[in-house]
Amino acid sequence: MATGDEKSVCPVCFNLDFDHIPQKEPPCVLDSHYFNIPFLKVKASSKSESCLPCSIICAGLECMQEQWEDSEDDQFLLEDTLLLINLRRGHSLRITCSNPGDEKILEFYTLSEKDNASIFAIGISRAVATELDLDRCLELAREWMKKCDTEHNLCGRPISSRLPTRVIDVGPDATSDTVYLRETTESNRDLYMSLSHCWGKEQIITTTTSTLLARKASINLSELSELSENFRDAVMIARYFGIRYLWIDSLCLYLDRH
Ligand SMILES: [Zn+2]
Ligand SMILES: [Zn+2]
Structure with missing residues (x-):
């Protein structure tokens, strides 16, 4: 339980907090961290502990369930489906769900900084044009090129x-x-x-x-x-x-x- 101002840490999802997730030795190089949990535990935690990250994961997976499962006999999301939770700083939260011989990947992201105030592991993504209109795409490409020119020190400059x-x-x-x-x-x-x-x-x-x-x-x-x-x-x-x-x-x- 939480004491005073200290926020309690969910034993299932570690609040999807980079500071609380189990650290591996040697430490991850690319700031990409993983841990495994069975779906059953996330589901239980979202219900009984009303943990927000667990509820988000659970809702996301259940939302996809309909698309993943063609029929009653073809269930994918089971209690012991293993979730590999991948936290990547500055990117979406990626969850790989696996049953023996089958695997599905789901990514969680937000669209703006203000949506992302509480769970940093659910990174901010770009809005993608829904129509392939050349002018719109060129504008987007120019923004990317400009960003690359001004912010990416490691990217090479175009040379003849x-x-x-x-x-x-x-x-x-x-x-x-x-x-x-x-x-x-x-x-x-x-x-x-x-x-x-x-x-x-x-x-x-x-x-x-x-x-x-x-x-x-x-x-x-x-x-x-x-x-x-x-x-x-x-x-x-x-x-x-x-x-x-x-x-x-x-x-x-x-x-x-x-
Ligand atoms: Zn949790
Ligand atoms: Zn670049």
Whole structure:
């Protein structure tokens, strides 16, 4: 029981407090801490001790139960389901629930500092755009880049490097509806972006020995062009960040040569 102003520490969840959780030897390097508890204990603690963190965990898990369990015979959340509680300073609270041979992960987070006043282990998360609107995404990307530039001492700064043998030149004019495939030389050094993408099942634009000249002459960006929407978005993103060159595997590698 609590005495005076001292807050009692829940023996099940340790109040999800970094100062009260069992410390491991050697100490965790990345400030990521773990402990295990069976679901039964959290549930009991949320009911009888009315522990707030235990109640939050319990409510979160029970909320997911419906999605996790397809039918009565397919129960996942059982009394002896083991919860691996992972506290990561500055991140969401991550709970891995495991039954023999099956595992589900649930993360708990808050959306603002004022929601997070009492349980720091439930970190603050970013609101994520629900629609993939390019302008909105670019704005978000610019915020991240700015943060990286001003706050991340360990992140490297972009440096010009030898350009890949072939790159897409997005041109100096952001409104132009044409880009070019450009063959580079040893002395061509600059910044470039690479598009990492999934090829999927659809036919995508490629460069072969027979199309090289045409690609160097121009690649059209209009709606009717051979470029898929994600390729066109990649061009817009490079232009937005003032980066002149873009590397896209299917366009910049010869597909008929090995
Ligand atoms: Zn508790
Ligand atoms: Zn960074």
